[in-house]
Amino acid sequence: MPDYDRERTVAFHAVQAAADLCQSVRNDLEGDVLEKDDRTPVTVADFGSQAVICQALQTAFPDDPVIGEEDSSALRTDANADVRGRLLDEVRAHHPGATPETVFDWIDHGTADEYSDRFWTLDPIDGTKGFVRGDQYAIALALIVDGQPQVAALCCPHLPHALDAEPPESRGQALLAVRGEGTVQTLLTPDTDAVPTPIHTSDTTEPSESRFCESFVSSHSSHSLAAKAGERLGITADSIRIDSQAKYAVVARGEAEIYLRLPRPDSPDYTERIWDHAAGMLAVEAAGGTVTDMHGRPLDFTHGRLLAANTGVVATNGPLHDEVIAALDAAQA
Ligand code: AMP
Numbered sequence: 001m002p003d004y005d006r007e008r009t010v011a012f013h014a015v016q017a018a019a020d021l022c023q024s025v026r027n028d029l030e031g032d033v034l035e036k037d038d039r040t041p042v043t044v045a046d047f048g049s050q051a052v053i054c055q056a057l058q059t060a061f062p063d064d065p066v067i068g069e070e071d072s073s074a075l076r077t078d079a080n081a082d083v084r085g086r087l088l089d090e091v092r093a094h095h096p097g098a099t100p101e102t103v104f105d106w107i108d109h110g111t112a113d114e115y116s117d118r119f120w121t122l123d124p125i126d127g128t129k130g131f132v133r134g135d136q137y138a139i140a141l142a143l144i145v146d147g148q149p150q151v152a153a154l155c156c157p158h159l160p161h162a163l164d165a166e167p168p169e170s171r172g173q174a175l176l177a178v179r180g181e182g183t184v185q186t187l188l189t190p191d192t193d194a195v196p197t198p199i200h201t202s203d204t205t206e207p208s209e210s211r212f213c214e215s216f217v218s219s220h221s222s223h224s225l226a227a228k229a230g231e232r233l234g235i236t237a238d239s240i241r242i243d244s245q246a247k248y249a250v251v252a253r254g255e256a257e258i259y260l261r262l263p264r265p266d267s268p269d270y271t272e273r274i275w276d277h278a279a280g281m282l283a284v285e286a287a288g289g290t291v292t293d294m295h296g297r298p299l300d301f302t303h304g305r306l307l308a309a310n311t312g313v314v315a316t317n318g319p320l321h322d323e324v325i326a327a328l329d330a331a332q333a
């Protein structure tokens with residue numbers, strides 16, 4: 001068994017730096033009245049996050065391709081001069097010698113698009129709507145070896161250590177997972193001696209006592225099919241609705257049992273992106289849960305940027321998985 005200690009440490013430090021950059025962009029937002037359609041802050045944070053993470057990966061593991069969500073082409077246009085300037089300021093807080101060209105190169109280190117035996121996949125900001133609203137968002141990084149996520153750093157800068165905890169003191173958590181070694185949760189703030197805590201999915205075996213966690217944005221998953229399946233399972237608790245892969249964190253910590261991502265009737269052909277699931281999936285699986293597509297098939301990470309062989313995603317605590325898949329089948333029949 002290879003040991004992934006170095007990968008895990010590099011991934012954690014990389015997402016910590018990215019979270020610091022994203023929170024710096026966010027803090028500048030607090031005082032501003034955000035123009036309704038001004039995408040500048042989220043764009044700066046998105047590109048900045050990909051730049052600092054890819055810089056760290058390129059330095060530590062120069063031979064590993066990175067399949068990331070962004071590429072620098074949009075940044076190079078005249079229309080984005082303002083974004084470029086702000087991006088450079090944010091990245092220079094971490095790399096004082098950075099130039100526009102080095103930043104573009106770091107971002108474009110993350111533009112691999114083909115499957116290989118060993119690669120990283122990155123969502124530099126997952127849940128942009130949550131980021132803008134000041135709600136949940138995630139920075140999701142995973143190492144995939146032989147088609148399986150093996151190492152995950154799922155960073156949730158606005159997530160408290162437990163949903164019922166009082167923010168802000170515990171806000172900013174990272175889930176770190178290595179296949180076969182479990183998932184731990186740790187505070188993001190670097191200058192703390194907080195000890196990482198092992199986390200586990202809920203051990204509920206009774207479907208009617210379980211809870212859904214679902215997208216805040218209803219166009220990203222069919223809430224009506226979820227509701228039908230929920231009825232069959234006898235679920236009465238309100239769903240927890242949050243943006244981003246923080247949903248996987250909530251399932252991994254045992255605060256909800258089921259996360260469903262189901263194609264909507266108005267976009268039946270939407271194909272899930274690997275960076276929206278790789279890190280979250282491993283965080284849940286290593287914590288005791290199960291993740292498949294909506295037909296119970298394993299997620300297949302061998303098709304480049306897309307989960308092209310899968311339909312939807314179902315993450316559960318583990319014990320409830322088969323019943324959830326059966327309820328979904330029946331709800332569609
Ligand atoms: P969420 O935070 O659950 O709302 O998911 C955010 C992610 O949804 C984004 O990172 C997008 O990649 C993804 N997304 C965008 N459009 C769709 C769609 N039509 N169906 C499912 N996911 C989508």
Ligand code: MG
Binds near residue numbers: 123126127275276
């Ligand atoms: Mg995303």
